[in-house]
Amino acid sequence: xxxxxxxxxxxxxxxxxxxxxxxxxxxxxxxxxxxxxxxxxxxxxxxxxxxxxxxxxxxxxxxxxxxxxxxxxxxxxxxxxxxxxxxxxxxxxxxxxxxxxxxxxxxxxxxxxxxxxxxxxxxxxxxxxxxxxxxxxxxxxxxxxxxxxxxxxxxxxxxxxxxxxxxxxxxxxxxxxxxxxxxxxxxxxxxxxxxxxxxxxxxxxxxxxxxxxxxxxxxxxxxxxxxxxxxxxxxxxxxxxxxxxxxxxxxxxxxxxxxxxxxxxxxxxxxxxxxxxxxxxxxxxxxx
Amino acid sequence: xxxxxxxxxxxxxxxxxxxxxxxxxxxxxxxxxxxxxxxxxxxxxxxxxxxxxxxxxxxxxxxxxxxxxxxxxxxxxxxxxxxxxxxxxxxxxxxxxxxxxxxxxxxxxxxxxxxxxxxxxxxxxxxxxxxxxxxxxxxxxxxxxxxxxxxxxxxxxxxxxxxxxxxxxxxxxxxxxxxxxxx
Numbered sequence: 001x002x003x004x005x006x007x008x009x010x011x012x013x014x015x016x017x018x019x020x021x022x023x024x025x026x027x028x029x030x031x032x033x034x035x036x037x038x039x040x041x042x043x044x045x046x047x048x049x050x051x052x053x054x055x056x057x058x059x060x061x062x063x064x065x066x067x068x069x070x071x072x073x074x075x076x077x078x079x080x081x082x083x084x085x086x087x088x089x090x091x092x093x094x095x096x097x098x099x100x101x102x103x104x105x106x107x108x109x110x111x112x113x114x115x116x117x118x119x120x121x122x123x124x125x126x127x128x129x130x131x132x133x134x135x136x137x138x139x140x141x142x143x144x145x146x147x148x149x150x151x152x153x154x155x156x157x158x159x160x161x162x163x164x165x166x167x168x169x170x171x172x173x174x175x176x177x178x179x180x181x182x183x184x185x186x187x188x189x190x191x192x193x194x195x196x197x198x199x200x201x202x203x204x205x206x207x208x209x210x211x212x213x214x215x216x217x218x219x220x221x222x223x224x225x226x227x228x229x230x231x232x233x234x235x236x237x238x239x240x241x242x243x244x245x246x247x248x249x250x251x252x253x254x255x256x257x258x259x260x261x262x263x264x265x266x267x268x269x270x271x272x273x274x275x276x277x278x279x280x281x282x283x284x285x286x287x288x
Numbered sequence: 289x290x291x292x293x294x295x296x297x298x299x300x301x302x303x304x305x306x307x308x309x310x311x312x313x314x315x316x317x318x319x320x321x322x323x324x325x326x327x328x329x330x331x332x333x334x335x336x337x338x339x340x341x342x343x344x345x346x347x348x349x350x351x352x353x354x355x356x357x358x359x360x361x362x363x364x365x366x367x368x369x370x371x372x373x374x375x376x377x378x379x380x381x382x383x384x385x386x387x388x389x390x391x392x393x394x395x396x397x398x399x400x401x402x403x404x405x406x407x408x409x410x411x412x413x414x415x416x417x418x419x420x421x422x423x424x425x426x427x428x429x430x431x432x433x434x435x436x437x438x439x440x441x442x443x444x445x446x447x448x449x450x451x452x453x454x455x456x457x458x459x460x461x462x463x464x465x466x467x468x469x470x471x
Contacts, residue, residue: 005442008449009414012399015385018310020303023372023379024327028302030372031332032295231295279370 033254033272034193034280077103077113085165087148090115093180109166110173111145118179118190119257121198125179125190126164144170182260194255194263195284201255203286208271212248214255218263226262233270298335301347306331308416309351314383315415316359324377326362328370330355349425352416356408356426398448406441413438 076095079088086107092099093115100113118125126147144167164176179190194201200221206214215225228246231253246267254266281287310327317323333354334341341347399407412418412426424434 005446005449006410006414008395009399009410009445012396013415014315015311015383018307018314018380018383020306021379023376024306024310025302027328027372027376028299028306028331030370031328031335032298034332275371 076100084168086168088164112175115178115180116189117182117186119188119192119199121192121196122179122190123181128174128176141172141174145174184260187259188257191256197285202284207277208251210248211246211250211252211267214252223261223263226258226264229266231266231268233268294338298338302331305348305351308348309355312352313355314380320380321377322362323380324373326358328373329358349422352426394452398452401448402445406444409438409441410445
């Protein structure tokens, strides 16, 4: 229908189609090298948390700390009313999701809360998402559910949530994910790059260092290497294999905390371009 | 999905959809540098949210949605541009832009007189070849809302074309009818 008007628009198409050039392929590799992708979506998780590349140091402690100070809280959530909103803080970070949900249901809210292990820079991270399938984009109920951010701010592009506000008359449904520190044996679900601000290898020599050197640094922090993802920069950084051990001389080109006490490393026989290393180091807020 | 799988999936996604996303973006930005920033940021978002990217053809619509929002939020000079993105911007400068042969200038002017919202839906159909349901996915609205927006935009464009005395018959009778309907 309306093919004729559409045809006029089509003819107005400003310019021909672009194609994938070798330079565009290099940009692809740069994107993958700049940060690890977040953890895979778990069954039942509607939307994985967006892991921003420029994670700042943790400043969300106010959200997490009360639970550490109170050994046996009566309720998993501390909820008070403020104007037309419920202001919610988590008292017990290790309660079952059902416990949170029951408490929220008690208020007449169809909101689930999942507290998941997060690497250090994402402890305290709160991410609400609508339960109905959204296309990419901002959270649709942001007027009714929002985070209370620390007025100090976290710098870079991060906000620092210290609590959650939900409108009392919120009738939709939503899922909220909150990052907490991992316990022994747990896998991380919200993951920042190893060298990002707030993560163990921030502002220490890491990129392009030999595997042996990085392993020693990690060990001093009580971290062991879980596995090595071997890339091949001569083939556009294509990942060729995952191995339990690699030669000490290989170069570290990235990494992330994968589970409590364990880091996985990206390694390559060829070092990264110095220019890319400088970009990453600057992005991470370290002196170049 | 382990790290190797993620990289493989992203490489496939990028290879398959780079041309579409780059063209979509370049057609909507006046500056090559902005286009390069938005393209890189769109794919960086896809990399971060790889588990969220739908499969098959819907991946392209998802990427359009991200590119659209990235464009809307983009302010020149605010992105930290890497040396590579800078070079991509230079490469995109060579893109020739619109050709005057395809449509009369008065049609182009009539198009530019429409609101941004109207131009957006019309372009998704005319330039990207999307149907109503696909437009809805890119805009993140219901199919009904997308259909209504599209219908109104077509009517307003037909009216603008008629006012500009563009020979609508060149394109067939329906545009004329739409113009009359909206008069």
